[in-house]
Amino acid sequence: MSNEELNQRSYLSTGSLKGTKFGDYEELNIGATSIRELRAAGVDTIVAADINFPFQAYKKLKKPESAKPDRVFLMRREGKLEPVATGEHKGPTKMRSPNELLRASEQGLFAAAAIGARVAITSDGKAWYYIDVEVSLAKGEIVYFADKRDFGPGVLANLLAGDAGVSKDPAPLAEKIWQTIWHATKEEPKQCLLTFVEIFVLKFLSDNLPLKTLPEAYRFYGLLADPKTFQEQHGITAIEYYVSKIRPFIKSIFPDNTVALDPQVGSTFGLSTIVSKTSVINGFAFLRSSSVTLAGFNRSFLDILNDFQDFGPLTTIDPEFKLRLYETFLRRSARQQKLGQFFTPRNVVRPMIRMARLDTLADGAIVLDPAAGVGGFILEPPLLVPEIAGNTTFSQGQAHRRIKFIGVDVDANTHILAKANTLIHHAEAVRDPSITISALNQLMAETFVLMNSNETLGSLENPPSEVVDVILTNPPYVTKGSGVYKDEVREAGTGSNGTDLRDYYDKSGLGVEALFLRYISGALKPGGRAFVIVPLGLLNRTDPGPKRRILEECNLLASIALPRNTFFNTAQLTYILVLEKRHTAADARPDVLCGIARTIGETLNWERVPSPRDNDLSDIAEMFVNLAKGDVTAADGSAIAKLVDADNFTENDRWDVTRFWTEEELVDLGQKESAVTRVDFIDETRTELQEISDEMEVAKKELQSLTSGPTQTIGIGDQSYFHVRSGTRVTGKEIRENPGNLPIYSCFKTEREIKGLVDASYFATHKGGRIENQADNPKGIVTVNANGASVGKVYVRRDQCGITDDVIIVEVNGEDIDLDYLAVALKAAVYKGGFLYEAKLFATRVRGQEVDIPVKSDGTFDVAQQQAIASAVRRFDALRTRLHDVGVRSETVRTI
Structure with a gap:
């Protein structure tokens, strides 16, 4: 009779015992076959003579070999079938x-032990x-595993390996499968990524949802059957069954809208309703081919499924995998660079989240990423900040978040990746049978918002107004063709x-990154902070308008240079800017933290080898x-790093450091700059x-307009307007022997170089030096380098300092x-006089210079016009410096 059951179920059809494929195992769904008979049929086991256990509710059989389990699960090793699990099924009553x-459990224990x-x-x-x-x-008592999931191949694998709570990194799997998808379809890397994520x-x-939510017929494991057998059973191939x-069914579980x-x-966002328009999947590359039928891809599809199966259950996922995964695919895509989609490496996401101090936020606070991409800034914080690890809870079929993390994007496919990422980050919730699918759908709908009613503007179409506590973002960088955005703004109205x-x-x-900065400054509530990645070019531009708009609403707290090749698919130099919304226009501006990050904790080549000490x-x-x-x-x-006075970051200054x-x-x-490809160098230089x-043309028109008005010529030696004097002689040795906090300026090529820091009382008392710009005379001074190779350099000094006698x-x-x-006009006068190293500019010669001062129609000095000219000249000088930097880089850059 036993062999009859095994034959009826085709387990002996090949001449030897072979169960139904069950993931990595084989299943015998029986119930009338004894363990003795299974052993005779080919199960490799030694049947216990007796089961030493104090059974309480189950009356054990006299002979363990007589037990007839309902299901037996076997692992085939080197041709042998070894039992790994048994199953007992009872009716609902x-x-x-x-x-x-207890009785059912003891019965199961008896059969398994036997x-x-x-x-x-x-x-x-x-x-x-x-x-x-x-x-x-x-x-001597029944001990259950903690797992409560509905049974399946993944659960069995986790139980046997004891690794349900062990993080796995599927990045190597992604690398292998990317090759399979690409060779089969020749699709873009992003489409290959969507396909990988869909599977x-x-x-x-399949490894985490209960059977009532995802029935057996719609699970991953059924697709792994022998291709011939599958086609005989279903009339179509596995890939066609998956698609049709x-x-x-997956989309019905996670519906659109x-x-x-x-x-x-x-x-x-000032909107009455937010609708999540997508499911969690919608990017199957095998559907896009016009030359190969869907069934023609079945072999490649099955190869991918088997690679997933070989990897093992997807239960607890290494949180670092997601960004590694996206980089695996997207670093290969030239198109991403043109789109400005530079996905942020985890080693940049981490410190930015740390700087945001999210643990200090109150309940109901909003953390926003208006260019969220795959969601790193939105999903990572609970993993990195212990105080908000339990930020999301579930009850009564709904998700509840103490702090509202919201990510916005315009690209539907990227939005789908972000939603899939949400499921992965909440793997425990997906596994928990008490948490409903509707709650997970709500969580995704409220975490990621797709704004693509205007596909050009995206999130820029609906800027928030002073409601956001923290912004963490890496907006797209696009300058070429950026006029499209301005046109769209005008058109959208x-x-x-x-x-x-x-x-x-x-x-x-x-x-477009400048538009995002405007969006950000308006979105922050007073005291709110933004941590934004921007290209270096944005900080170097001389147009004062964008910086003026930012400074009207925000303080600049930090400007941090990132190393070249921080991002996978661009060598463009980038910065982290930190902004804080001002409470009032009268708020004092804090010092700015300026930083130069040479390293980010991993190598900056394609391998990205961790280097935590660097x-x-x-x-x-x-x-x-x-x-x-x-x-x-x-x-x-x-x-x-240095703390720099905010006066150095005005609308007319460069904001690089x-x-x-x-x-x-x-x-x-x-x-020393990293090597850059010749193509990248050409693209960057052409853009620069x-x-x-463009900015020189604007500067030309501005300077022509500003300098065409009436002026009055006055001499620097005219004591009714000016007082000219020399500084104080102080040697380097004296400074070293009397250290302190007072900076001493001398003849140097750059404005910020100092001869040293001296004790203020020593300088004033023993040297008889005058400390400039003290509280009783805070106006500031203009200095002229009188000696050395930097003769003729003119600077404005507003900080408390000492000046040497070479100035x-x-x-x-x-x-x-x-x-x-005055500094601008005096510099022009000095240059006209041709003063060089041999023609020293001591007090007498400085007094002999003349400057032209703009005047109003009534003959009084026009201070507003002076300030406008000074600002325009500073921007002109910044343009010269920027052009010089391009030349220096062209000469010194290492191209490959």
Whole structure:
């Protein structure tokens, strides 16, 4: 009779015992076949003579070999079939009481122990119980595994390996499967990524969702049957079955057009309703071919499924895998660079989240990424900040978030990846049978918002208004063709939330990243902070409009240079800018933390080998956090960071930071640019030169307009306007022997170089030097280098300092001559005089210079015109510096 059952179920059809494929195992679904008969049929086991266990509810059989388990699961090793688990199924009315459960469990334990299996499974079709056979026998009582998931191949694999809670990194799997998909379809890397994620989601859901939500017919494992057998059973290939049956079912579980119930999500953008328009899958590359039928891809499809199966269950996923995964695919895509989609490496995401100090946020706070991509800034914080690890909870079929993390994107495919990423990050919730699918759908709808009603503007169409606590973002970088965005703003007129976009984005500057900065400054609530990755070119542009708009609303807290090749698919130099929304226009501006990160904790080549000991960015982030906590000495003594007065970051200044390091300091830092490809160098340089050319044309018109008005010529020696004097002689030895905090300026090529820091009382008392710009005379001075190779250099000094006797000081009497304009005019006069090293510019010669001061129609000095000219000249000088930098880089860059 036993062989009859095995034959009826075709387990002996090949001449030897072969079960139905069950993941990595073989299953015998029987019930009338004894263990003795299974052994005779080919199961490799030694049947126990007796089961030593104090059974309480189950009356054990006299002979263990007589047990007839309902299901037996076998592992084939070197041709032998070894039992690994048994299963007992009871009717819904047979396990209602604790005693009935105990009886079923003891029956399962008896059969498993008799055949030598490690796991005994018992179920009434609704609840599943997994018994640890070895531990139960040793303790003399039933001991269950903690896993409560519905039974499947993935659960069995986890139980046997004991790795359900062990993180796995599927990045090597992604690398292998990318090759299979690409060779079969020749599709774009991003499409290959979507395909990988789609199959990943199927496997992940099959390993974690209950059977009532994802029935057996729609699971991953059924597709692994022998291709011939599968076609005989279903009439189509596995890939066709997946496309026609499983895909639609997955989409029905995670439907399009889910409404976000949390009103705070919609109100953030001034919208009454937010609708999640996509499912979690929609990117199957095998559907896109016009030359190969779907069935023709079946072999490649099965290869991919088998690779997933070989990898093992997808239960607990290494949190670092996701960004590695996206980089695996997207670093190969040239198209991504043109789109400006530079996905942020985890080693940059981590310190930015750390700097944001999310643990200090109150309940209901909003953290926003308006260019969220795959969601790193939105999904990572609970993994990195212990205080918000339990930020998301579930109850009564809904998800609840203490802090509202919201990510917005315009690209539907990227949005799908972000939603799939959400499921992966909440793997425990997916596994938990008490958490509903509708709650998970709500979580995804409220975490990621697709704004593509205007596909050009995306999230820019609906800017929030002073409601966001923290922004963490890496907006796209596009300057070429950026006029399209300005045209679209004009065409769109008003956003869906009623914002007049033409007024809102007026004078926001060149490039879509400049529009995002305007969006960010308006979105923050007073005191809110933004941590934004921007290209170096944005900081170097001389157009004052964008910076003026930012400074009207925000303080600049930090400007941090990232190393070249920080991002996989661009060598473009980038910065992290930190902004803080001002409470009032009268708020004092804090010092700016300037940093040069040479390293980010991993190599900057394609391999990305971890190098945790080399992580300047992490060190700078720590300094920022300490500074935010009130430690004004946070950057003291650091070679890679400096606190710089906010006056150096006006609308007319460059906002990059290397200008605050001397050449010697930069050499000591080993600041040597990484090699760049010749194509990247050409693209970067062409963009840079085009920007410089455009800005020079604007500067030309501005300078012509500003300098065409009436002026009055006055002499620097005219004591009714000026007081000219020399500085104080102080030697380097005296400074070294009397250290302090007072900077001493001398004849140097750059404005920030100092001869040293001396004790102020020593300088004033023993040397008889005058400390400039003290509280009783805070106006500032103009200095002229009188000697050395930098003769003729003119600077404005507003900080408390000492000046050496190699420098001439010009003080202004009265309030109607602007210091910055005087510096511009005096520099022009010195240059006209042709003063060189041989023609020293001591006090007498400085007094002999003349300057032209703009005047009004009534003959009084025009201070506003002076300030406008000074600002225009500063921008012109910045353009010259920028052009010089291009030349230097062209000469020194290492191209490959």
